[in-house]
Amino acid sequence: MIAVELRKMLRRPRTWATILLLNALPTLVAVLLAVTDLGPRPGTGPAFLSAVLSDGTLFPLAALAIILPLFLPIAVAVIAGDSVAGEAQSGTLRYLLVRPVGRTRLLVAKLISVIAFVLLAVVIVAVTAYVVGSLLLGDQPLAASVSGTTLTPEQVAVRTALAIGYITLSMLGVAAIALFLSTITDSPLAAALGALAFLIASSLLLTLDAAEALQPYLPTRYWLSFVDLFRDPIFWRDILRGVGLQAVYVVVLLGAAWANFTTKDVTS
Amino acid sequence: MIRTAALTKRFGSILAVDGVSLDVRAGDIYGFLGANGSGKTTTVRMILGLVLATSGKIQLLGQPMPGAGRAALTEVGALVEGPAAYGHLSGRANLGLLDAMGKGGVRRTRARRIDEVLEQVGLAAVGRRPVKAYSLGMRQRLGLAAALLRQPRLLVLDEPTNGLDPQGIREIRELLLQLHASGTTVFLSSHLLAEVEQLCTRVGVLDRGRLVLQDDLAKLQAPTGRTVVHTPDQDRARVLLDGRIEHRDRDRLVVRGADAAELNAMLVSGGVRVTELGPERRSLEQVVLAATDTSSHQVGVTR
């Protein structure tokens, strides 16, 4: 059943359109950087963007940092918000359920398919950015870590892979929120917008000192911690917390989705 | 096959289904009649486990629903309130995905079964076209194909002829009769009296959430013990039949007495020309109207 959900996701034109859009912005940034040779001032702009001017092989990370705050979560919210509500809206949900497909299993399969989408999107963005970065910005045999030590290409590859994994996991919270909302409403748009509203609130509260007590619980709190993978030695603390936090979001919201959906009257 | 006991569903303060006790037996073609909004679809959804009953019990293929009955759904094919499919995929791909979902779809035989059902519903030629290019009738056929995909013991069909042209309706009717002949029980929910009358062996009538009638069609349409005579020689017939006439309407007479042959002989020997003569049977429309009583205007009588 998970395989079926994956096939459905992969055969959807929208999946590929979304991934194409996700690639557009980093590629544009790479072109602009290559043409103007103007990097962001230190301390401003997305992580790693100032470093890519001297080493294009770091561009996958800059590209991920570019899409991470907004583009990627929007894509995830739309895809996850559509997962149940979209089936309800098109009427296919009732046919799935009388097949019969267990409702809990359907939720889990939907979540896994969303995660697979994120992984696919992130990997494609990283690969595209590597190609674009190497071609347009040139490469260096040795890259510098954030701590100023030298990283071999193998180390960069391993850490980039870890970053891809971490960013994928970071999207779990959004996916779970959108999936939960998707079981409440029959409108995919409402579910996606609800999840986005939650994220925007979370980002806003993170900038507010008065909300400090809430901050460890906010889903976006540890998003940027993928930078910690490029410190030397790797700073695991926030990464582990980030993964744990996302796990909590998944457990709680998948639980809520389960509580709501398994006894819900499907009248669509 | 389907048995419900005092099935009730409440949506907030609205009582959608009120104490319905259905009994669909193996080998039936059960016609479930009711006006739009009478609770038909809600009942069908409860039987299929999509909507949870407020109270009452459901048994599907002998299993309680919801619960163990969910497993029994593998042997049920259903078409609920119109077909649905993924528009960007072909009809064939849609059937493939649906069959791969849940238990019961054997992968080895999938391609063959899809070919078969597409052939059965008359979509073999367009199976590879994306569904968004299908007409309403083609989608309806695809929905039927999906219901047939696993050779179910029980077919639950909600308005299966929606959007079909008369030719299509006849094809589907023949298909259902053929399936029935090969041992499939059919539960057909419809607001079209004619459809049910032509097809079904058993009828249940739902009116404003209540089951007002449930019986074999043959029994409902059994001869009433009267005979209908059409004759241009009204006066002579009246003299001859003397008091046995219960109702007169132009050249149509309703005569007490079930023996049509005896009546015919009597009229002919009395010199009365008979244009038409036969035992009186009530139409399903009359039965339903009588059963639903004051709410008759709610039952569609479209032919």
Add this chain to the structure above:
Amino acid sequence: MTAVRRWLVVGLGLAVLLALPSVLGALPAAQSELSAAELLERVQESGDVSYSGYAEAVGGLQLPVTQDFTDLVDLFGDRSRLRVWWRTAEDWRVDTLSATGETDLFHRGGDTLMWEYEDDRATLTREPDIRLPRNADLLPTELGRRLLSEATAEEVTRIPAIRVAGRDAPGLRLRPADRRTTVDRVEVWVDPQSGLPLRVQVYGAGSDTAALTATFLELTVAEPSEADTSFIAPPGSEFRFEDVVDVAAAANEFAPAVAPNRLAGLDRRDDLRQGAVGAYGRGVTLLVAAPIWDDISRPLRDQLEGTPGAQIDDSGVYVSVGPLGLLLTPGSRSQRSWLVAGTVDRQTLAEAASELVQIPVEDG
């Protein structure tokens, strides 16, 4: 299972997950039998202990200065996230983490190297005699030891142990005996085995919230490897050497005035080499006097005068931020400005200022 039961299960799970951190935080810490004097002694002798870890320092002081002092503003007004590898006082590394990069200090002998990732730049300086506070000074170990270094056994009392970085840490409270200080109390929680301060809170007079909090969140008491504190500039980065680390060091080195040996009744600290900048006092009663060039004093004066709550009189412009007091004496053609700052009350600052303006200025 009914819908209500399902929601109950989910609600219960959520409650457990939400409560878990605070329940863990509220776990009682093992109390210690150590007396205040014993604990103080352990802290004062912990200078040679090697360790590594992660600490956060939160300052609540909004310094009304910019330009040459931006680092200082961040240091005392913001949250600093610090990673530390400490082999000895002469061989350590402290990373200050930011969301998109980091600034690292590598200290070896008399040299300090600063790596700024986002500028792709390494800067080597000689360690000056006097300098402005920097991030490494906010490590609980450094801060705690500095604040307790001159405390006497009479000034400290024991407070209950808490858990810091997974360790049971008995606490010490320092109430300075000197009435002139604006520091009400300093609380330090200590790892009893190593004597390392794990958490430090500084309270200004009349305030219930800490003006400065530094705490370890992770700590390993073991010698870090040499590789952790070594730095080799990556290829392509900028490498430069700078004589002067900051404004204070520059003033100390080049300013054409010399601070006196005694100021406002406080003795000059002899742990700092003689220079233009003088540091006075003992323990948490600290006073610093620095002669200021005109090009720095003018914008600084404008800024201080524009600060809400600034008080201006004959002795100069006075601003207090938490326990920290700043006083800038008026300058004129024949008169250098002096910046007097420290954790002492206004009266002491004014006294110091009036003594300083008597000092003749050599023409630089």
